[in-house]
Amino acid sequence: MDNLASSRKTYASLTAREAGLVACTTCGLLDHPRQTCQRCGAALHSREPLSYQRTLAWLIAGMVFFIPANLYPMLITNTFGSEQKSTIIGGVIELIEYGSYFVALVVGVASILVPLAKFAVIGLLLASIRRAWKLNPHQRLHLYEITEFIGRWSMIDVFVVAILAALIQLDFVASVNPGFAAVSFALSVIFTMLSAQSLDQRLIWDSMNETDRHE
């Protein structure tokens, strides 16, 4: 820890950009500005170009596809000739009626709460970059890390539908088919993941430093 402490004194809050250096986000190599990283060959940028715009574009795409994902049926079941359609929320309610409360909770949180929370967090982070929203940077980082970690789990309901459709094909009395919502939900999750990955987190800290200096 000695070295770490001394580095804080020598380069008191100096970032790589302020020192005229560029850090590779892929492999971590620190270097003088150049086109590509000497070590891993990735394109080298002090801040990812168009990070804000790309994050916003993917976020909007993710939110747009989340709407049909909730309005259209996720699962279309045929039992003895009668057709039954269920949406995401309908599926959760069905699980509650079966008495599978825990599974209902898992699916409900993963398919409704997590996507909504992820939209909100990415939106807040984008707002904080433009300094329209003031938030403790540590809270922001934790929010980002948590949503990044659990965001992938939203995919669970898509897997459930695919497994059910595959399984029931083996059966004779019933047939299960995925509805339009399954595809739009999968796309919504993929777009939101791409949105989070497009966000260059260094921009968040840049905006915070500038705010500090102005105040």
Place this chain on the structure above:
Amino acid sequence: MNTTSIDPSALIACPNCDLLHTARQVSEGERLRCARCGTKLASSRPNAIDRTLAAAVTNAILIVAALFFPFIQLDGGGTRQSATLIDAVSAFGTGLTAPLVLVVAAFIIVIPFMRASALVYTLWPLRFGRAPYKAAPQAFRLANTLKPWSMAEIFIIGVVVALVKIAGIAQVSLGPAFWMLTAVVLVLLLENHNFCRWTIWQVLGKHTQA
């Protein structure tokens, strides 16, 4: 401050917030964290390469094996049928099911297998103290890019949820392939614990820059 005098090789920058820190050797089991945001900058896990390589080899074998064993067995209407993952995937052809199943197959089989293979390709020569293969940086970059898109653990929980939903319609039992995928998930968890991509990049860098 005179910035031209700064030697980049003596410093590391935090990948999250860009703050500079003095680079130093990390002692075994220690983790170096960013002074501003707390992000892990470097960690020294003993035998990180050995363990990551072992996990990747195990996973590649398990994923291929899981394709050929029954994944799930269904008892209904007086007959028993079993399906491998390949059966399940190739049984589709109608409507929205086909693109959905392709996406699922990519997330649970193709991407985890590609990632495991890329890790084996990167780490195999390093394990035996030889120079890395020519495309090792590209392979290791691919492995890191694919990481969030490898969703075997989510699929396993999905299978359990599907079994709860189907319980009223038919009797379903799990085949060996299900347990192989579960093993893949456990190995991935272990691998995550030992994995430090900065360490591996440093080893790769010694060869490519020299």
